Amino acid sequence: MTVTTTAKVPPAISGRTAIVAGNGQLPLAVAESLRKQGADPLMIAIKGEAEPSIYQGKHAEISIVELGGLVKILKAEGIANVVLAGGVRHRPEFRHALRPGNGNLVALYRFLRAFRLGDDGLLRAVIATIESYGFRVVGAHEIVPDILTPEPSTLTRKQPDQDSIANMQAARRAAAAIGALDIGQGAVAVGGRVVALEGVEGTDAMLQRVAELRLAKRIHSTGGVLVKCAKPQQEVRADLPAIGISTIENAAKAGLKGIAIESGRTLILGYEETIKAANEAGLFVETFVQETRTDAS
Structure with a gap:
């Protein structure tokens, strides 16, 4: 059964909002939603990460560790709210934060302590x-609530078969375990066993690795399922797991049967286009409620 979502009304947010933009389409979706509400958001591009289209309009630019510069921009522009949106491919190099005049030294010690904890610790x-x-x-989903996954259901024409359900269960356990360790947010299971875990390379690169393993005949079973879910300790205002058209394309290239994502804690970027792509590729997209876990056991 394909589910039709009902448009949700974004909550009123008082004051001007800045969007600190990493890569991907999420920053643009947040900006578009704010403009539809009559707001004038400020785009702040992360150097080396933001999409080229971010630079076409009025914008500012900072490096990923340039906290002093960010604060100056926010104060000068009369910003009240900040949205951290989009991915970051490159880990921060904190030696750049030591340059004179950056105004970062107060925060640097806190960042260095958090850096060893993983992405979630650093984001916090x-x-x-x-x-x-x-x-x-403010979380991106607070401004664009329609990008949050709906309640547990199948969003596509194709339904998961029994093999896929077994793969979903295996991948869910694995994704929860690596999430508790602040390693990643996704896993792939084929033939009832986990064959890939998401690390710093991201979901698309993990799926490309699965495709290569299948081509090399290291994976002999057909099918398989990608599972994405939030980390148990996830800071929901930044870095919620997400899927989009590229996820569908790479899952199809990897020979998977479908994708399962956590309800209410995963983003679907370009919902209609993504589900259409899944239907055309013959993949299912399923949402589920993840069990609460406090450790990797």
């Missing part, structure tokens, strides 16, 4: 530091 430190200057950090 970034959010806490931004909010310590009096700004409010």
